[in-house]
Amino acid sequence: MSEILDELEEDTQKDKYLTFGLDEEEFGIEIEYVREIIGIQPISEIPEIPSFIRGIINLRGQIIPVIDIRARFKKEVLDYNDRTCIIVVDIKDIAIGLIVDKVLEVLNIPEENLVPPPDYKTGIQNGYIKMIGKSGDGVKLIIDCEQLLGEAEIELIEDLD
DSSP states (O other): HHHHHHHHHHHHHHHEEEEETTTTTEEEEGGGGGGEEEEOOOOOOOOOTTEEEEEEEETEEEEEEEEEEHHTTOOOOOOOOTTTTEEEETTTTTTEEEEEEEEEEEEOOOOEEEEEOOOOOOSOOOTEEEEEEEEEEEEEEEEGGHHHHHHHHHHHHHHHO
16 A cells, blocks of 8 residues: 555656746756755854855754755855745755755656756766756756765765754
8 A cells, every 4th residue: 555655646746846046047856855945044054064065954953954056056155035945855865955046836847848968078067957847938957966965075964963
């Protein structure tokens, strides 16, 4: 019975993406990674960690490390405002908060509307983008959650909680 329920849950999450914005760009995360969305909260900074890891928050008694996606993507870091959100995701069995400019919506993007990102042979690393989703007249850059953090960063984050 639990196998049937797992299949049903997996089927309802298939092709679903939580979309968010950074500047004018729109990104998506596979909904299966998303635990919850919360407003920006006080962040406790931790010395001597990579600058894109802003620190930790206390979410109902659980310590959650938070990553500023703007900083991770080497964009200009802006002051947080009332639209800034933290998307709490589970990556490799670790809860991590992703700070984004704004959450947009949950979209259904069928597999046939997904294409791989261009293969840059210029030395530019673009390992964070898994696919490009075509939606209406626009595109959504689908984040590869598994690639947001390297092994050393995962070890560092595991030590924080």
